[in-house]
Amino acid sequence: MTDAFGKRLGERFQVENAPAIFTRTLRKADIAVTEVRCDNPLPEMSGSLRLEDAFLIGLQLRDRSSCKYWEDGQQAPMCDLRAGEFTLSDLKREPRRLLDKPYHALAFYLPRAALDAIADDTNAPRIRDLSYKPGAGVNDVVISRLGNLLLPALSHPDQANPFFVDHVLMAFGVHIAQTYGGMRPDSLPMRGALAPWQERRAKELLRANLQGAPLKQVARECGLSVGHFSRAFRRTLGVAPHNWLIGQRIVLSKERLRDDRLSLTDIAAECGFCDQSHFTHHFTRIVGVSPGAWRRALKG
Missing domain, CATH: 1.10.10 (Arc Repressor Mutant, subunit A)
Structure with missing residues (x-):
């Protein structure tokens, strides 16, 4: 994923080396970031990325004056971009930029699926769209600081701590969702509970x-x-983690008990119990009857 994303961004921005890192915490989508830098650009339009339901957030690491930008073939008003500001682009609208001045930026890839997952995880309604002005720079100290935290990891992606990267990119995604998507949780999480x-x-x-x-x-x-x-x-x-795990073993064992070809010993081993006696003890304690009695009741 990281290599593909970095390669796509590198081709778009005319740079050969675009190191990328990404989250691992979202089940159906990843948030990624890559660093793009060019000190002697050719005066050409940026390459196009495939149209998809995703957003590209560019955090400027150096000043750029009089930047020209297009969405859906329409040119936005020219504007100066300052280091620390970010721009937001909707990849469904075919964003293009004139690369006629040196640039150095972080490019964050934020797919719709990631925004949906963030909303689901925070018990909030899903976001319809992000609010932004095409081509305009936004001064957001949170985005700037999160981006700068990732620069050392991008310099040595093979040495980056994955847990640190996960936390920073998730914080980035949540901030974008709340600040520019209006995401608000229906209820606040319990104090001291897991996120x-x-x-x-x-x-x-x-x-x-x-x-x-x-x-x-x-x-x-x-x-x-x-x-x-x-x-x-x-x-x-x-419940404590161990007791929750035992409950999951019982859930799986009920599925396996439906298969008459499996012995109680086989099921006990497959479901993580020490032996049949251990399995029977916990099954009876939680379900109220022994595994054998539960299996016989299925046939009745």
């Missing part, structure tokens, strides 16, 4: 390893200490 993306990530990791993913690893993926994660998990879901 929606942390809850989702924790559940994914725990389900992926029913034998028991190391709690330290799950907490690290959520950017928390083990103690903080355990308390936040319990506050969010009402």
Whole structure:
């Protein structure tokens, strides 16, 4: 994903090397960013990107005067762009820019699917559109500071801490959604609880390893200490991580019990229990009957 995005942006802005990094926390879409710089541009129009339901946010890292910009074939008023300002473009409207002056910028790729996922995770209505003036620079100190935090990671993307990158790009996406999309959550998250993306990530990791993913690893993926994660998990879901995991093992075991070809020993092993006795103990405690009785009841 990063290589493809960097290559596309590099071709658009006439640069050979455009390092890119991206989020890993959103299930159906990624937010990406790449650095583009050219000190001696040819006086040509920027290349076009494929039309798609996504936005391109350009954070200026140097001043550029009298910039010419087009959307849907219509030229926007010329404007000066200052370092620290950003411009927003809708990729459905075929944005183009005249590259006739040196430039250095960060280009953030924000697909509609990422905005939808952010809205869903924050219990907010989905955004219809982002508010912006074509070609105009916007002075937003939050975007500027988040962008500058990513510059060292872009200089050495192979050494970038993925959790740090996730946090910064997610903060970027949420800020854009709230400030320029008007996103407002229907309800505030509980104090001390997991953020929606942390809850989702924790559940994914725990389900992926029913034998028991190391709690330290799950907490690290959520950017928390083990103690903080355990308390936040319990506050969010009402049970400790281990008890929640046992519940997921029981859910899976019910599916497997429908298959008469599988023995209770096989099901116990597949669902992450130590042995059949361990499986029977927890199944009976949670469901109220033994696995064998539950399976027989299915046939009745």
